[in-house]
Amino acid sequence: MVQADFRRDRLTWVAYVMLGWFAYLQAAPGLVIVHLRDELDLSYSTGGLHIAAFAAGSLLAGVISAQLERRLGRRTLFWSAAALMGVGVIGLTAGRIAAVTIGSVLVMGLGGGLLLVxxxxTLADHHGERRAVALTEANVAASVAYVVLIGVLSLTAAVGVGWRVALLASLVVLALVWWGNRRLAIDAPPLSQVVHGRLPAVFWISAAMLFCATSAEWCITAWGATFVEDAAGVSSDSAIALMAGYFGGVVVGRTAGSRLARRHDPERLFAVALVVTAVGFGILWPSTGPVQALVGLSVLGLGLGNLFPMGLSVTVGLVPERAVLASGRAVGATSFAVLLAPLTVGTLADATSLTAAFGLVPVALALAAAGLLLVRRAQT
Incomplete structure (x- = not known):
């Protein structure tokens, strides 16, 4: 059980802020795709390729992260990855054809995936047995960034400057954090703990559980605004604004989760989050108006917001002595989910409807629950 004496130092806060910056940009493709589809006349499938491109870059990052850290060191990898993500942002905002915007999101995913690892x-190594608290609090910062993104997108739409300004403005955060902390020590454990050693079978079961949970999350994150636009019959800007309910739910859920993680096992919290997610989806899926959609999205946020941090804590906690290797493989698994799930939903939506394609969500939740049961049995 996690103890209550948890200390946040400068390194912890830098990690929190940078995860928030990453999350702001990670969520951006799924929200601006409603604008890109209008501007570039894209199908659901082509729109889904933007989400898939981010995931493909992150998937590659999960494969190469341990080797890059061994060659570059963690501090160099940390800031270089952030810079690469920034380059991708510039390309996305400058692109006027799908090939350029998709390629730029791929670069964002590669840099962002390396940064996430x-x-x-860093948080797992730095806080040891209290990693569940650190990882959950970090994801609170990420969820706050989602809400900020909604607000900034709504503001830029209201004043008529467009979504590109909302993304480019985030680069100021990167510049300021780097300038103030470029000499901060971001150390890694001995190399033998970073790269070597086999991961046990139970780790891969937990990684599969995390894959399923992330699939459900990104079906909503990537296509939630588009679903609401179609189901509730609202404008693109109104659909994005309604997603504030989802991301607000994520903030509340993760804030509560970070407190509960001090006293309760992350496996138990993951199970509770699955139940809340199922309830929220049951409200959202049949919705035909903005009010029901908002309620469903808010409850979904409460549950989905905790699936990733709790699932990650369970997965990395199975092999705490090899945090980078485990984190890299976990990012690979979740990135594959982000690659596959939104693209699958987009393809199914083109063939049937987006409502029918959302049937992937309850399937993913059921498989995640089965994975959790297997992990618990393997530990007894």
């Missing part, structure tokens, strides 16, 4: 490993 470095952040998660």
């Amino acid at each position: 470095a952040i998660q490993a």
